[in-house]
Amino acid sequence: MPATPKTDLTDSADFVVVGAGAAGLVAARWLAAAGHAVLVLECGHAPVATPFESPELLRMLHGGGQWRTRGPDAISLQAGRAVGGSTAIGWGVHAALPEEVYARWVALDPAWQTRMPYAEVDLAHECTDAEFSVAKADRDLWGESGRMLMDALVGVADPVWRGAPGCKGTSRCAAGCPTKGMGSVDRVVWPIAVRHGARMHTGVDVQRIVVQGGRAVGVTGQSATGGRLAVTARRAVLLCAGTLGSLRILHRSRIPHTSLGMTLHVEALVAGLLADPVHDDRAAGLAVQARIPGVEDATLSAVSTLPRLRAMALPGAGLALEHRMELLANLVTWQVTVACEARGRVREGLLGPQFAFDPTARDRARVLAGVAVAADAMLDQGAVEVYPQAHGAPAVATTGEDVTAVARATPVPGVIPLFAHSFFGGLQVDERYAVPGVKGLVVADASVLPAPTVVPPLATVMAVAMAAVQRWA
Numbered sequence: 001m002p003a004t005p006k007t008d009l010t011d012s013a014d015f016v017v018v019g020a021g022a023a024g025l026v027a028a029r030w031l032a033a034a035g036h037a038v039l040v041l042e043c044g045h046a047p048v049a050t051p052f053e054s055p056e057l058l059r060m061l062h063g064g065g066q067w068r069t070r071g072p073d074a075i076s077l078q079a080g081r082a083v084g085g086s087t088a089i090g091w092g093v094h095a096a097l098p099e100e101v102y103a104r105w106v107a108l109d110p111a112w113q114t115r116m117p118y119a120e121v122d123l124a125h126e127c128t129d130a131e132f133s134v135a136k137a138d139r140d141l142w143g144e145s146g147r148m149l150m151d152a153l154v155g156v157a158d159p160v161w162r163g164a165p166g167c168k169g170t171s172r173c174a175a176g177c178p179t180k181g182m183g184s185v186d187r188v189v190w191p192i193a194v195r196h197g198a199r200m201h202t203g204v205d206v207q208r209i210v211v212q213g214g215r216a217v218g219v220t221g222q223s224a225t226g227g228r229l230a231v232t233a234r235r236a237v238l239l240c241a242g243t244l245g246s247l248r249i250l251h252r253s254r255i256p257h258t259s260l261g262m263t264l265h266v267e268a269l270v271a272g273l274l275a276d277p278v279h280d281d282r283a284a285g286l287a288v289q290a291r292i293p294g295v296e297d298a299t300l301s302a303v304s305t306l307p308r309l310r311a312m313a314l315p316g317a318g319l320a321l322e323h324r325m326e327l328l329a330n331l332v333t334w335q336v337t338v339a340c341e342a343r344g345r346v347r348e349g350l351l352g353p354q355f356a357f358d359p360t361a362r363d364r365a366r367v368l369a370g371v372a373v374a375a376d377a378m379l380d381q382g383a384v385e386v387y388p389q390a391h392g393a394p395a396v397a398t399t400g401e402d403v404t405a406v407a408r409a410t411p412v413p414g415v416i417p418l419f420a421h422s423f424f425g426g427l428q429v430d431e432r433y434a435v436p437g438v439k440g441l442v443v444a445d446a447s448v449l450p451a452p453t454v455v456p457p458l459a460t461v462m463a464v465a466m467a468a469v470q471r472w473a
């Protein structure tokens with residue numbers, strides 16, 4: 001078959017938005033509505049709903065889902081690579097930024113009071129709640145996993161608020177919603193931007209910002225066919241490539257910038273074996289959540305996935321493992337999420353991205369404490385066995401002593417398998433979200449969040465994008 005010829009792509013717009021995720025599409029929509037010529041550049045393609053094992057799903061994840069932090073924790077980093085960004089493979093949970101978390105941001109950097117006064121956060125939440133038809137997850141969508149969490153932590157667990165008005169509960173959000181019931185930004189926001197004249201190129205990899213005379217005048221990179229990409233920005237370049245993308249582009253472009261350091265929410269899975277099969281055929285991927293009592297900045301979420309995916313948490317070998325595999329339908333999974341205090345770095349190395357991040361001993365201890373609470377609650381709810389996956393504690397927990405051993409495991413690196421979906425760049429920008437020292441280079445995504453949101457961050461990221469463009473439109 002003849003090779004596709006490499007073709008170059010040149011274009012221009014008033015505002016060039018890099019990244020078609022939560023921030024990028026919200027920014028594009030409001031800039032276009034204000035009458036500006038807007039061009040979005042996205043390295044992924046339109047999302048498709050796929051089976052979990054399909055190569056298509058891996059194409060919707062940066063690094064094919066294989067990005068990890070360096071070091072013994074080797075945290076798996078999952079970020080969406082599609083029109084819609086991470087929202088195309090997310091659960092659609094919308095959570096308001098807690099005022100006490102915002103107060104911590106202001107303590108770190110008082111300029112947040114003018115960069116995004118809390119009243120603006122409130123207004124943005126009102127607007128996105130209406131547009132995404134956000135509603136409390138209906139009881140029918142909790143699944144067995146959610147119902148169990150509601151019973152286990154009465155008065156603490158709550159159904160989440162989701163922007164998924166057409167959710168039919170297939171437990172498959174993370175592979176792209178097969179029923180198109182999820183309100184991801186590509187479905188809700190992008191059509192409005194298009195009506196206002198916004199345009200997009202997909203499959204294009206932005207590599208560098210072009211700076212001339214102290215001003216960002218465009219970007220360069222690779223076109224969808226492997227040719228050269230050169231796009232001119234008449235007013236500004238908006239970096240919205242997500243924390244892992246935007247920080248790499250800044251680094252590759254050798255643009256001096258300062259950051260408090262990247263941080264994230266780490267997550268750990270706990271699975272419990274029930275006596276009977278779990279009926280999650282009509283469950284949302286994530287419908288019930290609880291702040292974990294006694295563990296600071298930590299939440300427990302009921303996660304519903306297809307039975308074969310619950311196998312990830314199974315311990316043992318040989319016949320014991322085989323026996324548990326036969327009972328996959330009896331597994332429930334919960335996810336412990338901890339807002340880390342540790343700070344790390346995102347860099348572009350010679351052979352690709354490098355993510356340096358070491359949770360502190362306190363971060364790991366909070367994960368272990370959260371997993372212990374989860375294991376205890378599962379046993380309380382009648383689980384026959386619980387698999388906490390913590391080194392130094394029994395692989396199979398069946399008693400209160402086993403649970404205590406989890407909480408007391410030494411919080412050394414690698415003590416428990418961790419993954420992450422939510423990243424916060426800590427990048428310092430001025431009051432108009434511009435990188436100090438470069439005119440017309442605006443960063444409007446999760447890279448500028450100074451610390452974790454503690455709650456799911458999507459609604460806050462969209463509020464930041466709205467605040468940023470309001471200062472440019």
Ligand SMILES: Cc1cc2nc3c(=O)[nH]c(=O)nc-3n(C[C@H](O)[C@H](O)[C@H](O)COP(=O)(O)OP(=O)(O)OC[C@H]3O[C@@H](n4cnc5c(N)ncnc54)[C@H](O)[C@@H]3O)c2cc1C
Nearest residue numbers: 019021022023043085086090092093206242245456457458
């Ligand atoms: C599986 C999963 C489930 C989640 N569920 C929830 C949830 O239910 N609720 C919630 O609040 N949060 C959730 N999150 C987190 C939330 O989606 C993110 O915090 C949010 O989308 C971040 O917005 P962003 O615009 O900064 O980045 P993203 O939405 O990730 O968008 C960045 C975009 O930039 C593109 N890009 C990157 N580099 C380049 C480049 N060089 N050239 C061109 N384009 C580039 C990416 O492909 C991507 O489309 C979830 C995340 C994941 C991964």
